[in-house]
Amino acid sequence: MTDSSLGLDEPPQPKTAEAYRVLARKYRPQTFSQLIGQDAMVQTLGNAIRRDRLAHAFLLTGVRGVGKTSTARLIAKALNCVGPDGQGGPTIDPCGVCEPCRAIAEGRHIDVIEMDAASHTGVDDVREIIEASRYAAVSARYKIYIIDEVHMLSKSAFNALLKTLEEPPEHVKFLFATTEVNKVPITVLSRCQRFDLRRIPADLLAEHFAKVVTAEGVEAEPEALALVARAAEGSARDGLSILDQAIAHAGTDGGGVRADAVRAMLGLSDRNAIRDLFGLLLAGDAPAVLAALRGQYDLGVDPLSVLRMLLETVHGVTLVKVGAAPDPAHSAEEREALNEWASGLSFPLLHRLWQLLLRGHAEVGSAALPIEACEMALLRIVHAATLPDPGELARRLAEGSGPPVALSAGQGASSAPTSAPTVQEIAPPPPAESQQTPLPSDLSGLAEMLGHDGAHELEALVRNHLRPIRFAPPDLTISAARPLPADFVRDLSLKLKEITGQAWRIDTENAPGEPSLRERKQADAVAEREAVLASPLVKAALETFPGAELTGWTRQQNG
Incomplete structure (x- = not known):
């Protein structure tokens, strides 16, 4: 007699629904080609693997969600992949089907040890790693230690790790990940090959999210994906979490993920x-x-x-x-x-x-x-x-084209009505007789103008030391490469305004500028002397009388 004849057979059991995996886990990159926005790092790693120039320790830094832990697992797969036939070696393109690749992807490989430094901060935890690293890998090519948030290790733990980190056994590789590289001791940094994972650009994130929603069978507006990418701030994980929420927010009405819904969800303004x-x-x-x-x-x-x-x-x-x-x-x-x-x-x-x-x-x-x-x-x-530009206002006031206007401290704004008069409306025109002397056409004319007005000290400074960069009266830019008296610019601008009746703007720049008037005259004198010495008559005289010199000749030095 069977159980079924007695009516004791069990009723059919409903199938257990597969647990939902959030998008950030479901679409974690499984190959380097799926790692977006980190092309420079992938190229460097690929070249190192192909040339068999593998470092013994890697440090991966970057903001949250750019793929530090995922990259560490990919490196572990790349180093331990044996290929579909079991005969392969380290490769930048792990097959994903061999036992080491599948075990590492599922987090169950005995030779790939992941540790969270936030919960294992002490020196005893590091000592366990040091002791275990002495033994060869059980089934993999390399025994790999992945330590996430490594900056959380204590000072004594870092010190205990230093010697092993500098000279580890040949079968051991260390992979560190951190969001705060400034907290990692320099002694550790110097023993690692460092990779800085960059923020992922918003356009690349939007493209990635478009592929994800297509794979999920969900419609989404491009503008909605762009909003999600902007809100992610360069983090793929943050963006996928927001996208997961946006898909849930869209519901089952068939409308898909819309931009206005994403704005409402994120609290963004249109x-x-x-x-x-x-x-x-x-x-x-x-x-x-x-x-x-x-x-x-x-x-x-x-x-x-x-x-x-x-x-x-x-x-x-x-x-x-x-x-x-x-x-x-x-x-x-x-x-x-x-x-x-x-x-x-x-x-x-x-x-x-x-x-x-x-x-x-x-x-x-x-x-x-x-x-x-x-x-x-x-x-x-x-x-x-409603107010005039502060720079324009200051220039006009310096020229004397208007009375001072009160501005509030800090902002250049006050409670003035929107119909406040402009500077041109409140400023009286300058008197016609204010211009006393025409503006000079060159630096020599400027020096002569100062001398005629009795400003001989300023004239001497202009002739001997002033190197012009830009000469466009009443604007003048001079070189600050040669020291000038502290009050020279102020005194010169005031004197020129007094002479010409116009406000001068004199700026300084750290550039060599053109030669001063004195340097020009000295150069002209040297050139003229060389020309005299090169003339046929003088040259013949010097050849006829060896040892003779050209004396008693000076170039007239007038301003």
Whole structure:
């Protein structure tokens, strides 16, 4: 009699669902070709393996999520791979199918020991490594120790490791990973081959995320992936975690991962709204600025996020103005807006906007009332935009073309209304008789002008020591390579303004400049003497009377 005839057979059991693996683990690189953004390191390792010039210890540094631990495991696979037929050697392209490759990928290889230094900081933990390293590998070509966050080891643990690290057994390799390389003793650094893993560019991350969502069968807008890549700040792991959350946030409505949903999830402001807000700031429309900010705040956007994106906008405009390559993450509409602003805004204004926004960001970050602090910061920018440029204002005031105008300390902004008069409107025209002497055409004329006015000491300094770099009265740039009296520039500019009736701008640069008037005359005298000596008559006389010299000849030294 069987169990089934008695009705004792077990009912069919449901299949156990496979545990979900987060994207950051599922798409961890298994080959060096899948390691994005680290081409220089991969090339160096490949050349070292092909030429059999393998270091005994590697130190991998970089910010979180750029692939330090993954790279360490890939190096372990590359060194211990035996190929599908079991006859292969170290290779930069491990097969991934041999037993060592599969065991290392699954974290179960007996000869590849991973240790977290954050939880094994003491000298006893290092002593265990030192003792075990004496014994040969059980089944692999190399016994490999991967120590993550190695900077967490204590000072005594580092000291205990030094001797073994410098002269390890031939069958042992050490792979260290750290996010804070400055905390690793220099004695350890000098014994390792160091690789600095760089932040992964946002465009490469976006391409990688596009492949991931395709493999996952999920639709995603390119702009949404660009937002995720920006939020990742160069970290593939952080980006995949955000993407995992975005896919879950999208749900099962079939709409896929949308940019607006990602912005809402991350608390980011809409970039179109930020561009509109930036334009209102430049226009000095205070009510509209406050309304736009409150609109973003009501949608749940953090004030710090608004200021941060305004800072990114100013930075983007500045990069466009200097001719930097366009950011691939920017949309065509955004690039058009940046180009338009770059053509219309000056560098001084962009730098002033940056400083004002940066100060506002710091204030909002520590304020008890963040949205109110953000409003005040933007109003400060609105009022600053209505005032003339500080450099232009200072130049005009120095020329005497207007009375002093009060500016608030630090920002060049005050509570002036948006219709504040410009410098040209408040400055009376200079009197026609203020110009007493025409501007000199060259340095010699400038020296003569000083001498005629009785400024003989300044005239002597100009003739003997001043080396011009740029002579364009009333602007003058002189060399600072030769020491000049401390008050020379100030005294000379004041005297020239007194003589000509115009303000002079005299700058100094650490460049050799042209020869001084005295050096020019000396060079001319030498050249003229050489020309006299080379003349046929003098040359014949000197040949006829050996030992004769040319005396009694001097070049007239007039200014």
